[in-house]
Amino acid sequence: xxxxxxxxxxxxxxxxxxxxxxxxxxxxxxxxxxxxxxxxxxxxxxxxxxxxxxxxxxxxxxxxxxxxxxxxxxxxxxxxxxxxxxxxxxxxxxxxxxxxxxxxxxxxxxxxxxxxxxxxxxxxxxxxxxxxxxxxxxxxxxxxxxxxxxxxxxxxxxxxxxxxxxxxxxxxxxxxxxxxxxxxxxxxxxxxxxxxxxxxxxxxxxxxxxxxxxxxxxxxxxxxxxxxxxxxxxxxxxxxxxxxxxxxxxxxxxxxxxxxxxxxxxxxxxxxxxxxxxxxxxxxxxxxxxxxxxxxxxxxxxxxxxxxxxxxxxxxxxxxxxxxxxxxxxxxxxxxxxxxxxxxxxxxxxxxxxxxxxxxxxxxxxxxxxxxxxxxxxxxxxxxxxxxxxxxxxxxxxxxxxxxx
Amino acid sequence: xxxxxxxxxxxxxxxxxxxxxxxxxxxxxxxxxxxxxxxxxxxxxxxxxxxxxxxxxxxxxxxxxxxxxxxxxxxxxxxxxxxxxxxxxxxxxxxxxxxxxxxxxxxxxxxxxxxxxxxxxxxxxxx
Numbered sequence: 001x002x003x004x005x006x007x008x009x010x011x012x013x014x015x016x017x018x019x020x021x022x023x024x025x026x027x028x029x030x031x032x033x034x035x036x037x038x039x040x041x042x043x044x045x046x047x048x049x050x051x052x053x054x055x056x057x058x059x060x061x062x063x064x065x066x067x068x069x070x071x072x073x074x075x076x077x078x079x080x081x082x083x084x085x086x087x088x089x090x091x092x093x094x095x096x097x098x099x100x101x102x103x104x105x106x107x108x109x110x111x112x113x114x115x116x117x118x119x120x121x122x123x124x125x126x127x128x129x130x131x132x133x134x135x136x137x138x139x140x141x142x143x144x145x146x147x148x149x150x151x152x153x154x155x156x157x158x159x160x161x162x163x164x165x166x167x168x169x170x171x172x173x174x175x176x177x178x179x180x181x182x183x184x185x186x187x188x189x190x191x192x193x194x195x196x197x198x199x200x201x202x203x204x205x206x207x208x209x210x211x212x213x214x215x216x217x218x219x220x221x222x223x224x225x226x227x228x229x230x231x232x233x234x235x236x237x238x239x240x241x242x243x244x245x246x247x248x249x250x251x252x253x254x255x256x257x258x259x260x261x262x263x264x265x266x267x268x269x270x271x272x273x274x275x276x277x278x279x280x281x282x283x284x285x286x287x288x289x290x291x292x293x294x295x296x297x298x299x300x301x302x303x304x305x306x307x308x309x310x311x312x313x314x315x316x317x318x319x320x321x322x323x324x325x326x327x328x329x330x331x332x333x334x335x336x337x338x339x340x341x342x343x344x345x346x347x348x349x350x351x352x353x354x355x356x357x358x359x360x361x362x363x364x365x366x367x368x369x370x371x372x373x374x375x376x377x378x379x380x381x382x383x384x385x386x387x388x389x390x391x392x393x394x395x396x397x398x399x400x401x402x403x404x405x
Numbered sequence: 406x407x408x409x410x411x412x413x414x415x416x417x418x419x420x421x422x423x424x425x426x427x428x429x430x431x432x433x434x435x436x437x438x439x440x441x442x443x444x445x446x447x448x449x450x451x452x453x454x455x456x457x458x459x460x461x462x463x464x465x466x467x468x469x470x471x472x473x474x475x476x477x478x479x480x481x482x483x484x485x486x487x488x489x490x491x492x493x494x495x496x497x498x499x500x501x502x503x504x505x506x507x508x509x510x511x512x513x514x515x516x517x518x519x520x521x522x523x524x525x526x527x528x529x530x531x532x
Contacts, residue, residue, distance in 0.1 A: 383422070389463060
Protein backbone atom coordinates (compact mmCIF):
# COMPACT_ATOMS: atom_id res chain seq x y z
CA UNK A 1 0.00 0.00 0.00
CA UNK A 2 1.27 3.41 -1.00
CA UNK A 3 0.99 6.49 1.23
CA UNK A 4 -0.55 9.05 1.26
CA UNK A 5 -4.00 7.64 0.61
CA UNK A 6 -6.43 9.76 -1.41
CA UNK A 7 -9.89 9.82 0.20
CA UNK A 8 -10.95 13.24 -1.04
CA UNK A 9 -12.70 12.23 -4.25
CA UNK A 10 -15.41 14.88 -3.87
CA UNK A 11 -12.80 17.55 -4.47
CA UNK A 12 -11.31 15.88 -7.51
CA UNK A 13 -10.29 12.43 -8.69
CA UNK A 14 -7.18 10.93 -10.23
CA UNK A 15 -7.46 10.39 -13.96
CA UNK A 16 -8.16 6.90 -15.15
CA UNK A 17 -5.15 5.73 -17.23
CA UNK A 18 -7.59 4.69 -19.97
CA UNK A 19 -8.74 8.32 -20.17
CA UNK A 20 -5.19 9.59 -20.51
CA UNK A 21 -4.54 7.05 -23.24
CA UNK A 22 -7.55 8.28 -25.21
CA UNK A 23 -6.40 11.90 -24.87
CA UNK A 24 -2.77 11.54 -25.88
CA UNK A 25 -3.15 11.57 -29.70
CA UNK A 26 -4.97 14.90 -29.50
CA UNK A 27 -2.06 16.96 -28.19
CA UNK A 28 0.60 16.58 -30.91
CA UNK A 29 -0.67 14.36 -33.68
CA UNK A 30 -4.32 15.42 -33.99
CA UNK A 31 -4.02 18.95 -32.70
CA UNK A 32 -6.51 20.64 -35.01
CA UNK A 33 -9.11 23.22 -34.12
CA UNK A 34 -12.54 21.60 -34.15
CA UNK A 35 -13.92 24.77 -35.73
CA UNK A 36 -11.62 24.54 -38.77
CA UNK A 37 -13.96 23.33 -41.48
CA UNK A 38 -11.62 23.26 -44.43
CA UNK A 39 -8.86 20.79 -43.68
CA UNK A 40 -8.15 17.35 -42.33
CA UNK A 41 -6.74 18.62 -39.02
CA UNK A 42 -10.00 20.36 -38.24
CA UNK A 43 -12.10 17.41 -39.38
CA UNK A 44 -10.20 14.98 -37.15
CA UNK A 45 -10.70 17.28 -34.15
CA UNK A 46 -14.36 17.80 -34.93
CA UNK A 47 -14.95 14.09 -35.25
CA UNK A 48 -13.30 13.47 -31.89
CA UNK A 49 -15.42 16.17 -30.24
CA UNK A 50 -18.65 14.83 -31.71
CA UNK A 51 -17.77 11.33 -30.58
CA UNK A 52 -17.13 12.61 -27.04
CA UNK A 53 -20.41 14.52 -27.12
CA UNK A 54 -22.20 11.23 -27.84
CA UNK A 55 -20.39 9.42 -25.02
CA UNK A 56 -21.29 12.19 -22.57
CA UNK A 57 -24.92 12.46 -23.73
CA UNK A 58 -25.36 8.69 -23.43
CA UNK A 59 -24.39 8.71 -19.74
CA UNK A 60 -27.15 11.20 -18.89
CA UNK A 61 -29.72 9.98 -21.47
CA UNK A 62 -29.56 13.17 -23.52
CA UNK A 63 -29.06 13.97 -27.17
CA UNK A 64 -25.51 14.87 -28.15
CA UNK A 65 -26.72 18.21 -29.54
CA UNK A 66 -27.79 19.16 -26.03
CA UNK A 67 -24.24 19.16 -24.64
CA UNK A 68 -22.48 22.53 -24.36
CA UNK A 69 -18.82 22.36 -23.38
CA UNK A 70 -17.50 24.70 -20.70
CA UNK A 71 -14.39 24.96 -18.53
CA UNK A 72 -16.05 23.13 -15.66
CA UNK A 73 -19.13 22.91 -13.48
CA UNK A 74 -18.62 26.38 -11.97
CA UNK A 75 -18.83 27.93 -15.43
CA UNK A 76 -21.79 25.69 -16.29
CA UNK A 77 -23.66 26.89 -13.18
CA UNK A 78 -22.89 30.51 -14.01
CA UNK A 79 -23.90 30.08 -17.64
CA UNK A 80 -27.15 28.30 -16.77
CA UNK A 81 -28.30 30.74 -14.10
CA UNK A 82 -27.11 34.01 -15.62
CA UNK A 83 -28.02 32.82 -19.11
CA UNK A 84 -31.60 31.93 -18.18
CA UNK A 85 -32.20 35.03 -16.02
CA UNK A 86 -30.97 37.24 -18.83
CA UNK A 87 -32.85 35.43 -21.61
CA UNK A 88 -36.17 35.31 -19.76
CA UNK A 89 -36.03 38.69 -18.03
CA UNK A 90 -39.28 39.79 -19.66
CA UNK A 91 -40.99 36.87 -17.96
CA UNK A 92 -39.60 37.43 -14.48
CA UNK A 93 -36.52 37.60 -12.29
CA UNK A 94 -37.13 35.13 -9.49
CA UNK A 95 -34.95 32.11 -8.87
CA UNK A 96 -35.56 29.33 -6.35
CA UNK A 97 -32.54 27.48 -5.05
CA UNK A 98 -31.47 25.80 -1.81
CA UNK A 99 -29.25 26.71 1.11
CA UNK A 100 -26.89 23.75 0.63
CA UNK A 101 -26.05 24.39 -3.02
CA UNK A 102 -22.44 24.65 -4.10
CA UNK A 103 -20.98 28.16 -3.90
CA UNK A 104 -21.00 28.30 -7.70
CA UNK A 105 -24.81 28.38 -7.53
CA UNK A 106 -25.38 30.34 -4.31
CA UNK A 107 -22.81 33.02 -5.12
CA UNK A 108 -24.10 33.34 -8.69
CA UNK A 109 -27.60 33.95 -7.37
CA UNK A 110 -26.26 36.40 -4.80
CA UNK A 111 -24.25 38.26 -7.44
CA UNK A 112 -27.38 38.63 -9.59
CA UNK A 113 -29.32 39.86 -6.56
CA UNK A 114 -26.61 42.38 -5.72
CA UNK A 115 -26.78 43.77 -9.25
CA UNK A 116 -30.56 44.01 -9.06
CA UNK A 117 -30.93 41.44 -11.83
CA UNK A 118 -32.70 38.78 -9.78
CA UNK A 119 -34.50 38.01 -6.56
CA UNK A 120 -33.73 34.66 -4.99
CA UNK A 121 -35.29 32.26 -2.51
CA UNK A 122 -32.87 29.96 -0.69
CA UNK A 123 -34.92 27.02 0.50
CA UNK A 124 -34.07 25.36 3.80
CA UNK A 125 -33.28 21.65 3.92
CA UNK A 126 -34.35 19.02 6.44
CA UNK A 127 -31.95 17.59 9.01
CA UNK A 128 -30.66 15.10 6.44
CA UNK A 129 -29.89 17.86 3.95
CA UNK A 130 -32.83 17.20 1.66
CA UNK A 131 -34.95 19.79 -0.15
CA UNK A 132 -38.70 19.25 0.22
CA UNK A 133 -40.36 19.44 -3.23
CA UNK A 134 -43.45 20.97 -1.63
CA UNK A 135 -41.27 23.85 -0.39
CA UNK A 136 -40.25 24.39 -4.00
CA UNK A 137 -43.89 24.49 -5.05
CA UNK A 138 -44.80 26.97 -2.33
CA UNK A 139 -41.91 29.28 -3.22
CA UNK A 140 -43.02 29.65 -6.85
CA UNK A 141 -44.35 33.09 -7.77
CA UNK A 142 -45.56 34.48 -11.11
CA UNK A 143 -42.05 35.95 -11.48
CA UNK A 144 -40.19 32.65 -11.05
CA UNK A 145 -38.14 31.73 -14.12
CA UNK A 146 -35.71 29.18 -12.74
CA UNK A 147 -35.45 26.47 -10.10
CA UNK A 148 -31.88 25.40 -9.33
CA UNK A 149 -31.48 22.44 -6.99
CA UNK A 150 -28.47 20.16 -6.84
CA UNK A 151 -28.63 16.42 -7.46
CA UNK A 152 -26.29 15.40 -4.64
CA UNK A 153 -24.44 17.46 -2.08
CA UNK A 154 -20.66 17.70 -2.22
CA UNK A 155 -20.16 17.58 1.55
CA UNK A 156 -22.73 15.18 2.91
CA UNK A 157 -23.67 13.30 -0.27
CA UNK A 158 -27.42 13.64 0.30
CA UNK A 159 -29.38 12.99 -2.90
CA UNK A 160 -32.28 15.37 -3.50
CA UNK A 161 -35.72 14.26 -4.79
CA UNK A 162 -34.86 15.75 -8.17
CA UNK A 163 -37.51 13.88 -10.10
CA UNK A 164 -40.31 15.31 -7.93
CA UNK A 165 -38.87 18.81 -8.28
CA UNK A 166 -38.63 18.33 -12.05
CA UNK A 167 -42.28 17.34 -12.14
CA UNK A 168 -43.34 20.49 -10.28
CA UNK A 169 -41.19 22.65 -12.56
CA UNK A 170 -42.78 21.12 -15.64
CA UNK A 171 -46.27 21.46 -14.23
CA UNK A 172 -45.68 25.17 -13.55
CA UNK A 173 -43.80 25.82 -16.78
CA UNK A 174 -40.61 26.87 -15.01
CA UNK A 175 -37.13 25.84 -16.10
CA UNK A 176 -35.22 23.44 -13.86
CA UNK A 177 -31.45 23.59 -13.54
CA UNK A 178 -29.61 20.89 -11.63
CA UNK A 179 -26.00 21.00 -10.49
CA UNK A 180 -25.20 17.31 -10.85
CA UNK A 181 -21.43 17.57 -10.50
CA UNK A 182 -21.23 15.09 -7.62
CA UNK A 183 -23.85 12.70 -8.97
CA UNK A 184 -23.10 12.18 -12.65
CA UNK A 185 -21.08 9.02 -13.16
CA UNK A 186 -21.71 7.94 -9.56
CA UNK A 187 -25.47 7.31 -9.60
CA UNK A 188 -27.80 6.82 -12.59
CA UNK A 189 -28.83 10.14 -14.13
CA UNK A 190 -31.61 10.44 -16.71
CA UNK A 191 -32.47 14.00 -17.71
CA UNK A 192 -35.73 12.86 -19.31
CA UNK A 193 -36.97 10.88 -16.36
CA UNK A 194 -35.82 13.54 -13.89
CA UNK A 195 -37.37 16.40 -15.85
CA UNK A 196 -34.14 18.39 -15.92
CA UNK A 197 -33.85 21.29 -18.39
CA UNK A 198 -30.29 22.38 -17.68
CA UNK A 199 -27.60 20.36 -15.92
CA UNK A 200 -24.03 21.14 -14.87
CA UNK A 201 -21.27 18.56 -14.46
CA UNK A 202 -17.55 18.19 -14.99
CA UNK A 203 -14.88 15.71 -16.03
CA UNK A 204 -12.42 15.82 -13.16
CA UNK A 205 -14.85 14.40 -10.61
CA UNK A 206 -15.27 11.28 -12.71
CA UNK A 207 -11.65 10.33 -13.41
CA UNK A 208 -11.35 12.70 -16.35
CA UNK A 209 -9.15 15.77 -16.84
CA UNK A 210 -9.48 19.11 -15.01
CA UNK A 211 -10.52 22.14 -17.03
CA UNK A 212 -13.53 20.81 -18.88
CA UNK A 213 -17.20 20.51 -18.01
CA UNK A 214 -20.56 20.56 -19.68
CA UNK A 215 -23.92 22.19 -19.48
CA UNK A 216 -26.80 20.08 -20.69
CA UNK A 217 -29.33 22.38 -22.37
CA UNK A 218 -32.66 20.79 -23.28
CA UNK A 219 -33.54 21.07 -26.98
CA UNK A 220 -37.20 20.17 -26.98
CA UNK A 221 -40.17 20.05 -24.59
CA UNK A 222 -39.27 22.80 -23.94
CA UNK A 223 -36.53 24.21 -26.12
CA UNK A 224 -34.38 26.05 -23.57
CA UNK A 225 -32.62 29.23 -24.59
CA UNK A 226 -29.82 30.90 -22.67
CA UNK A 227 -28.01 34.20 -23.23
CA UNK A 228 -24.30 33.65 -23.87
CA UNK A 229 -22.06 35.04 -21.15
CA UNK A 230 -18.97 35.25 -23.34
CA UNK A 231 -18.76 36.96 -26.71
CA UNK A 232 -16.67 35.51 -29.49
CA UNK A 233 -16.73 33.03 -32.33
CA UNK A 234 -20.18 31.66 -31.55
CA UNK A 235 -19.07 28.13 -30.73
CA UNK A 236 -21.42 25.64 -29.10
CA UNK A 237 -24.44 26.90 -31.05
CA UNK A 238 -23.77 30.42 -29.88
CA UNK A 239 -24.07 29.57 -26.20
CA UNK A 240 -20.39 29.41 -25.30
CA UNK A 241 -17.70 30.93 -27.47
CA UNK A 242 -14.10 29.80 -27.27
CA UNK A 243 -11.95 27.21 -29.04
CA UNK A 244 -12.82 23.76 -27.78
CA UNK A 245 -10.11 22.03 -25.72
CA UNK A 246 -10.16 18.89 -27.85
CA UNK A 247 -7.88 16.65 -25.72
CA UNK A 248 -9.84 17.51 -22.58
CA UNK A 249 -13.15 16.87 -24.32
CA UNK A 250 -11.90 13.51 -25.63
CA UNK A 251 -10.91 12.64 -22.05
CA UNK A 252 -14.27 13.78 -20.73
CA UNK A 253 -16.00 11.56 -23.29
CA UNK A 254 -13.89 8.55 -22.42
CA UNK A 255 -14.45 9.14 -18.69
CA UNK A 256 -18.22 9.19 -19.26
CA UNK A 257 -18.08 6.06 -21.38
CA UNK A 258 -16.22 4.22 -18.60
CA UNK A 259 -18.71 5.44 -15.99
CA UNK A 260 -21.59 4.32 -18.15
CA UNK A 261 -20.09 0.84 -18.47
CA UNK A 262 -18.93 0.48 -14.87
CA UNK A 263 -21.35 2.53 -12.78
CA UNK A 264 -23.58 -0.38 -11.79
CA UNK A 265 -20.74 -2.48 -10.39
CA UNK A 266 -18.59 0.39 -9.17
CA UNK A 267 -21.32 2.02 -7.09
CA UNK A 268 -22.03 -1.26 -5.31
CA UNK A 269 -18.36 -1.82 -4.63
CA UNK A 270 -17.82 1.72 -3.31
CA UNK A 271 -20.94 1.63 -1.15
CA UNK A 272 -19.76 -1.63 0.42
CA UNK A 273 -16.34 -0.12 1.16
CA UNK A 274 -17.93 3.05 2.52
CA UNK A 275 -20.28 1.04 4.75
CA UNK A 276 -17.34 -0.94 6.08
CA UNK A 277 -15.47 2.30 6.81
CA UNK A 278 -18.47 3.72 8.61
CA UNK A 279 -19.13 0.56 10.64
CA UNK A 280 -15.45 0.16 11.52
CA UNK A 281 -15.27 3.69 12.90
CA UNK A 282 -18.66 3.78 14.63
CA UNK A 283 -18.05 0.45 16.35
CA UNK A 284 -15.05 1.82 18.23
CA UNK A 285 -15.85 5.51 18.65
CA UNK A 286 -18.76 6.75 20.75
CA UNK A 287 -20.42 10.06 19.97
CA UNK A 288 -19.54 9.92 16.29
CA UNK A 289 -22.46 11.30 14.32
CA UNK A 290 -23.29 10.69 10.68
CA UNK A 291 -24.01 13.89 8.77
CA UNK A 292 -26.46 13.63 5.89
CA UNK A 293 -28.95 10.95 4.96
CA UNK A 294 -28.48 7.34 6.07
CA UNK A 295 -29.62 5.85 2.76
CA UNK A 296 -30.37 8.60 0.24
CA UNK A 297 -26.76 9.52 -0.31
CA UNK A 298 -23.92 9.04 -2.76
CA UNK A 299 -22.36 5.57 -2.57
CA UNK A 300 -18.86 6.96 -2.06
CA UNK A 301 -19.63 9.62 0.56
CA UNK A 302 -19.21 9.48 4.33
CA UNK A 303 -19.36 12.55 6.57
CA UNK A 304 -18.96 12.11 10.31
CA UNK A 305 -18.68 14.55 13.23
CA UNK A 306 -16.49 13.40 16.11
CA UNK A 307 -17.71 15.22 19.21
CA UNK A 308 -15.10 16.98 21.40
CA UNK A 309 -12.34 17.06 18.78
CA UNK A 310 -11.66 19.72 16.18
CA UNK A 311 -11.55 18.84 12.47
CA UNK A 312 -8.29 20.43 11.48
CA UNK A 313 -6.43 18.68 14.26
CA UNK A 314 -7.97 15.40 13.11
CA UNK A 315 -6.66 16.02 9.59
CA UNK A 316 -3.27 16.97 11.00
CA UNK A 317 -3.14 13.72 12.92
CA UNK A 318 -3.85 11.74 9.74
CA UNK A 319 -1.53 13.51 7.37
CA UNK A 320 -0.97 10.38 5.31
CA UNK A 321 -4.68 10.29 4.43
CA UNK A 322 -6.10 13.05 2.23
CA UNK A 323 -9.47 14.12 3.67
CA UNK A 324 -11.43 17.29 4.18
CA UNK A 325 -13.23 18.87 7.11
CA UNK A 326 -16.11 21.26 7.69
CA UNK A 327 -14.06 22.97 10.39
CA UNK A 328 -13.65 26.73 10.10
CA UNK A 329 -9.91 26.28 10.45
CA UNK A 330 -9.78 24.51 7.10
CA UNK A 331 -11.99 26.93 5.19
CA UNK A 332 -11.01 30.12 3.46
CA UNK A 333 -13.84 32.01 5.14
CA UNK A 334 -12.95 30.91 8.70
CA UNK A 335 -16.59 29.89 9.13
CA UNK A 336 -17.59 26.29 9.73
CA UNK A 337 -19.42 24.49 6.92
CA UNK A 338 -22.60 26.31 5.88
CA UNK A 339 -23.94 23.01 4.58
CA UNK A 340 -23.75 21.35 7.98
CA UNK A 341 -25.17 24.49 9.58
CA UNK A 342 -28.13 24.38 7.18
CA UNK A 343 -28.87 20.85 8.40
CA UNK A 344 -29.09 22.18 11.93
CA UNK A 345 -25.81 20.56 12.98
CA UNK A 346 -24.45 22.52 15.97
CA UNK A 347 -21.48 24.79 15.28
CA UNK A 348 -19.26 22.73 17.57
CA UNK A 349 -20.10 19.54 15.68
CA UNK A 350 -19.59 21.31 12.34
CA UNK A 351 -16.05 22.11 13.53
CA UNK A 352 -15.62 18.41 14.28
CA UNK A 353 -16.64 16.97 10.92
CA UNK A 354 -14.60 14.90 8.51
CA UNK A 355 -15.60 14.10 4.94
CA UNK A 356 -14.44 10.84 3.40
CA UNK A 357 -14.78 10.62 -0.38
CA UNK A 358 -14.04 7.20 -1.83
CA UNK A 359 -13.10 6.59 -5.43
CA UNK A 360 -12.44 4.06 -8.16
CA UNK A 361 -8.85 3.41 -7.11
CA UNK A 362 -9.27 2.96 -3.37
CA UNK A 363 -8.60 -0.50 -1.96
CA UNK A 364 -9.87 -2.50 1.01
CA UNK A 365 -6.41 -2.28 2.52
CA UNK A 366 -6.57 1.52 2.43
CA UNK A 367 -9.95 1.46 4.14
CA UNK A 368 -8.62 -0.80 6.91
CA UNK A 369 -5.68 1.53 7.42
CA UNK A 370 -8.02 4.53 7.56
CA UNK A 371 -10.29 2.92 10.15
CA UNK A 372 -7.27 2.20 12.34
CA UNK A 373 -5.90 5.74 11.97
CA UNK A 374 -9.23 7.44 12.67
CA UNK A 375 -9.74 5.45 15.87
CA UNK A 376 -6.18 6.22 16.96
CA UNK A 377 -6.32 9.96 16.39
CA UNK A 378 -9.83 10.51 17.76
CA UNK A 379 -8.87 8.64 20.93
CA UNK A 380 -5.64 10.59 21.26
CA UNK A 381 -7.26 13.98 20.70
CA UNK A 382 -10.12 13.23 23.06
CA UNK A 383 -7.61 12.49 25.80
CA UNK A 384 -6.28 15.93 25.06
CA UNK A 385 -9.69 17.59 24.93
CA UNK A 386 -10.99 19.56 27.93
CA UNK A 387 -14.50 19.18 26.50
CA UNK A 388 -14.29 15.40 26.52
CA UNK A 389 -13.00 15.49 30.07
CA UNK A 390 -15.89 17.72 31.17
CA UNK A 391 -18.44 15.56 29.37
CA UNK A 392 -17.08 12.45 31.05
CA UNK A 393 -17.34 14.24 34.41
CA UNK A 394 -21.00 14.78 33.64
CA UNK A 395 -20.81 18.52 32.89
CA UNK A 396 -23.45 19.67 30.43
CA UNK A 397 -21.35 21.62 27.95
CA UNK A 398 -24.36 23.63 26.86
CA UNK A 399 -24.82 24.98 30.40
CA UNK A 400 -21.26 26.35 30.56
CA UNK A 401 -20.81 30.10 30.12
CA UNK A 402 -18.17 30.21 27.41
CA UNK A 403 -16.28 33.35 26.60
CA UNK A 404 -16.76 33.54 22.84
CA UNK A 405 -13.87 35.17 21.04
CA UNK B 406 -1.26 25.11 4.64
CA UNK B 407 2.04 23.72 5.82
CA UNK B 408 2.77 23.65 9.53
CA UNK B 409 6.11 24.61 11.01
CA UNK B 410 8.25 21.77 12.35
CA UNK B 411 7.78 23.07 15.88
CA UNK B 412 3.98 23.02 15.62
CA UNK B 413 4.12 19.47 14.27
CA UNK B 414 6.48 18.43 17.06
CA UNK B 415 4.23 19.85 19.82
CA UNK B 416 1.17 18.33 18.14
CA UNK B 417 2.73 14.87 17.88
CA UNK B 418 4.47 15.01 21.26
CA UNK B 419 2.41 17.33 23.44
CA UNK B 420 4.24 18.41 26.59
CA UNK B 421 2.49 18.32 29.94
CA UNK B 422 -0.85 17.16 28.64
CA UNK B 423 -3.28 16.34 31.42
CA UNK B 424 -5.06 17.82 34.44
CA UNK B 425 -4.57 18.64 38.10
CA UNK B 426 -7.46 18.50 40.53
CA UNK B 427 -8.94 21.97 40.50
CA UNK B 428 -9.24 22.20 44.29
CA UNK B 429 -5.72 20.98 44.90
CA UNK B 430 -3.51 23.24 47.02
CA UNK B 431 -1.67 25.83 44.89
CA UNK B 432 -3.42 25.00 41.63
CA UNK B 433 -4.72 27.74 39.37
CA UNK B 434 -7.00 26.84 36.43
CA UNK B 435 -7.68 28.92 33.33
CA UNK B 436 -10.27 27.88 30.78
CA UNK B 437 -10.70 30.10 27.73
CA UNK B 438 -12.34 29.92 24.31
CA UNK B 439 -15.66 28.42 23.28
CA UNK B 440 -16.65 25.19 21.50
CA UNK B 441 -18.58 27.11 18.83
CA UNK B 442 -15.43 29.05 17.95
CA UNK B 443 -13.59 25.77 17.45
CA UNK B 444 -11.11 26.14 20.29
CA UNK B 445 -11.14 25.74 24.06
CA UNK B 446 -7.97 25.72 26.18
CA UNK B 447 -7.62 24.59 29.74
CA UNK B 448 -4.33 25.57 31.34
CA UNK B 449 -3.36 24.75 34.90
CA UNK B 450 -0.43 25.81 37.07
CA UNK B 451 0.79 24.42 40.35
CA UNK B 452 2.48 27.06 42.50
CA UNK B 453 4.80 26.64 45.46
CA UNK B 454 6.51 29.61 47.13
CA UNK B 455 5.54 31.94 44.32
CA UNK B 456 7.11 29.68 41.72
CA UNK B 457 5.27 27.59 39.13
CA UNK B 458 6.53 24.09 39.78
CA UNK B 459 4.30 22.30 37.31
CA UNK B 460 1.84 23.09 34.51
CA UNK B 461 -0.67 21.08 32.51
CA UNK B 462 -2.98 21.68 29.56
CA UNK B 463 -5.88 20.20 27.65
CA UNK B 464 -6.95 21.77 24.38
CA UNK B 465 -9.81 21.34 21.93
CA UNK B 466 -8.71 23.03 18.75
CA UNK B 467 -6.51 22.96 15.70
CA UNK B 468 -2.89 21.86 15.65
CA UNK B 469 -1.64 25.40 16.26
CA UNK B 470 -3.90 25.81 19.29
CA UNK B 471 -2.62 22.53 20.74
CA UNK B 472 0.98 23.54 20.04
CA UNK B 473 0.50 27.02 21.56
CA UNK B 474 -0.83 25.62 24.82
CA UNK B 475 1.75 22.85 24.94
CA UNK B 476 4.50 25.44 24.51
CA UNK B 477 2.92 27.66 27.17
CA UNK B 478 3.14 24.89 29.78
CA UNK B 479 6.81 24.36 28.93
CA UNK B 480 7.55 28.03 29.39
CA UNK B 481 5.54 28.36 32.60
CA UNK B 482 7.42 25.70 34.49
CA UNK B 483 10.07 27.19 36.75
CA UNK B 484 8.86 30.76 36.27
CA UNK B 485 7.73 32.99 39.14
CA UNK B 486 4.22 34.41 39.04
CA UNK B 487 5.65 37.75 38.03
CA UNK B 488 7.72 36.28 35.21
CA UNK B 489 4.75 34.28 33.96
CA UNK B 490 2.70 37.46 33.67
CA UNK B 491 5.15 38.69 31.08
CA UNK B 492 4.63 35.88 28.53
CA UNK B 493 3.21 37.49 25.42
CA UNK B 494 1.31 35.95 22.55
CA UNK B 495 3.85 37.42 20.14
CA UNK B 496 6.57 35.30 21.80
CA UNK B 497 4.50 32.22 21.01
CA UNK B 498 3.89 33.35 17.42
CA UNK B 499 7.61 33.79 16.95
CA UNK B 500 8.64 30.52 18.58
CA UNK B 501 6.11 28.44 16.63
CA UNK B 502 6.28 30.39 13.38
CA UNK B 503 2.51 30.80 13.32
CA UNK B 504 0.96 32.21 10.12
CA UNK B 505 -1.41 35.23 10.40
CA UNK B 506 -4.59 33.08 10.41
CA UNK B 507 -3.30 31.24 13.47
CA UNK B 508 -2.37 34.24 15.60
CA UNK B 509 -5.63 33.90 17.53
CA UNK B 510 -4.32 30.56 18.85
CA UNK B 511 -1.43 32.36 20.53
CA UNK B 512 -3.78 35.04 21.88
CA UNK B 513 -5.89 32.31 23.39
CA UNK B 514 -2.81 30.75 25.00
CA UNK B 515 -1.87 34.10 26.56
CA UNK B 516 -5.45 34.49 27.80
CA UNK B 517 -5.27 31.00 29.29
CA UNK B 518 -2.03 31.85 31.13
CA UNK B 519 -3.58 35.05 32.50
CA UNK B 520 -6.74 33.22 33.54
CA UNK B 521 -4.79 30.50 35.35
CA UNK B 522 -2.67 33.09 37.18
CA UNK B 523 -5.78 35.06 38.14
CA UNK B 524 -7.48 31.92 39.43
CA UNK B 525 -4.45 31.03 41.52
CA UNK B 526 -4.30 34.58 42.89
CA UNK B 527 -7.99 34.57 43.74
CA UNK B 528 -7.69 31.29 45.60
CA UNK B 529 -4.60 32.50 47.46
CA UNK B 530 -6.33 35.75 48.44
CA UNK B 531 -9.45 34.09 49.79
CA UNK B 532 -7.48 31.76 52.02
